Amino acid sequence: MMRSKVAGAQRWVVKIGSALLTADGKGLDRAAMGVWVEQMVALHEAGVELVLVSSGAVAAGMSRLGWTVRPSAMHELQAAAAIGQMGLVQAWESSFARHGRHTAQILLTHDDLSDRKRYLNARSTLRALVELKVIPVINENDTVVTDEIRFGDNDTLAALVANLVEADLLVILTDRDGMFDADPRNNPGASLIYEARADDPALDAVAGGTGGALGRGGMQTKLRAARLAARSGAHTIIVGGRLERVLDRLKAGERIGTLLSPERGMLAARKQWLAGHLQTRGTLVLDAGAVTALSQGNKSLLPVGVKLVQGSFRRGEMVVCVAPDGREIARGLANYSALEAQKIIGQSSEAIVGLLGYMAEPELVHRDNLILV
Numbered sequence: 001m002m003r004s005k006v007a008g009a010q011r012w013v014v015k016i017g018s019a020l021l022t023a024d025g026k027g028l029d030r031a032a033m034g035v036w037v038e039q040m041v042a043l044h045e046a047g048v049e050l051v052l053v054s055s056g057a058v059a060a061g062m063s064r065l066g067w068t069v070r071p072s073a074m075h076e077l078q079a080a081a082a083i084g085q086m087g088l089v090q091a092w093e094s095s096f097a098r099h100g101r102h103t104a105q106i107l108l109t110h111d112d113l114s115d116r117k118r119y120l121n122a123r124s125t126l127r128a129l130v131e132l133k134v135i136p137v138i139n140e141n142d143t144v145v146t147d148e149i150r151f152g153d154n155d156t157l158a159a160l161v162a163n164l165v166e167a168d169l170l171v172i173l174t175d176r177d178g179m180f181d182a183d184p185r186n187n188p189g190a191s192l193i194y195e196a197r198a199d200d201p202a203l204d205a206v207a208g209g210t211g212g213a214l215g216r217g218g219m220q221t222k223l224r225a226a227r228l229a230a231r232s233g234a235h236t237i238i239v240g241g242r243l244e245r246v247l248d249r250l251k252a253g254e255r256i257g258t259l260l261s262p263e264r265g266m267l268a269a270r271k272q273w274l275a276g277h278l279q280t281r282g283t284l285v286l287d288a289g290a291v292t293a294l295s296q297g298n299k300s301l302l303p304v305g306v307k308l309v310q311g312s313f314r315r316g317e318m319v320v321c322v323a324p325d326g327r328e329i330a331r332g333l334a335n336y337s338a339l340e341a342q343k344i345i346g347q348s349s350e351a352i353v354g355l356l357g358y359m360a361e362p363e364l365v366h367r368d369n370l371i372l373v
């Protein structure tokens with residue numbers, strides 16, 4: 001069976017766990033990293049937008065310090081993470097640089113994603129990096145977190161990043177081929193689950209065990225991550241990072257790993273997510289024709305149907321669309337900034353290039369990014 005949802009995904013968050021990255025505790029596995037980088041570059045060339053969530057700082061730091069046992073004291077873990085993070089980003093940077101790609105380090109904490117302003121700032125920085133075709137490499141900011149506010153495992157962080165960048169696919173690379181119907185460490189006969197709905201309660205029982213010696217979360221946090229990612233409509237794949245050409249094969253639609261699907265359609269979930277999480281930055285006053293097109297025709301909003309632009313917003317920010325009498329019709333993500341929108345309203349989409357010198361999209365707000373109210 002072809003996995004079209006995976007093959008067709010445009011924006012991927014790829015999460016690589018400690019167990020995989022650190023060759024089972026022997027420092028960073030640069031050879032394996034190089035193989036994933038090659039595949040990520042190929043995805044990039046195929047037009048896929050990529051964000052990487054990389055664990056391994058603590059494990060890499062332990063190996064630099066010659067520690068063989070993971071410390072339990074928080075300050076020692078934090079010290080190891082601070083040391084290891086250097087090696088981790090160096091390794092990603094040099095590996096991507098061999099293919100002419102830049103990387104960018106982003107360290108996030110729980111607070112960054114729960115505080116609205118910081119959430120929106122992180123979102124716009126990540127969007128900018130993705131547009132610049134740079135690969136963001138994200139990890140938890142271990143130095144400043146306390147026990148109560150730690151993500152602890154990067155599965156949760158990766159899912160929140162998938163929400164943040166509105167990814168359509170979260171790929172969790174791990175040391176098993178996927179999620180099995182029982183922990184394969186203690187059940188050699190366990191079999192791989194190929195597909196399930198992320199919200200299926202039967203999965204709670206099979207994902208019961210904890211992580212390995214190096215990883216933190218085990219399958220439980222991966223399942224929770226899939227459920228979190230599903231809130232913004234993303235599909236999740238849990239798959240073996242050591243499988244040959246794993247990312248290429250996912251892109252080709254091959255049925256490997258465990259695919260966990262959102263319960264609701266991608267578009268509906270994504271729209272609900274957008275409505276609940278983004279502040280509006282401006283207002284577009286529509287003409288009567290545009291009001292009808294949006295509310296009855298399920299159409300995109302074209303510049304020609306807009307009479308007035310209010311507020312100051314950037315490309316990708318949320319705007320309110322109102323009727324001439326001020327009644328709110330919809331909200332949506334603008335394809336142009338307020339300044340650009342001022343110049344193109346009332347004009348046909350063909351005129352955009354002449355007016356701005358380029359055309360990002362023919363619509364001012366695409367219907368996939370429009371939420372009717």
Ligand SMILES: Nc1ncnc2c1ncn2[C@@H]1O[C@H](COP(=O)(O)OP(=O)(O)O)[C@@H](O)[C@H]1O
Nearest residue numbers: 017018019174180183209211212215216217218
């Ligand atoms: N149902 C299950 N299917 C697969 N693996 C499971 C399951 N339950 C528990 N596990 C364990 O989860 C481990 C992977 O999680 P973890 O060690 O946290 O890795 P990572 O560093 O990749 O996040 C596997 O090695 C496996 O032993």
Ligand SMILES: N[C@@H](CCC(=O)OP(=O)(O)O)C(=O)O
Nearest residue numbers: 018056057058154215216217
């Ligand atoms: N921030 C930590 C990641 C924590 C962790 O071990 O995560 P994971 O291996 O993904 O379960 C680190 O870089 O070591």
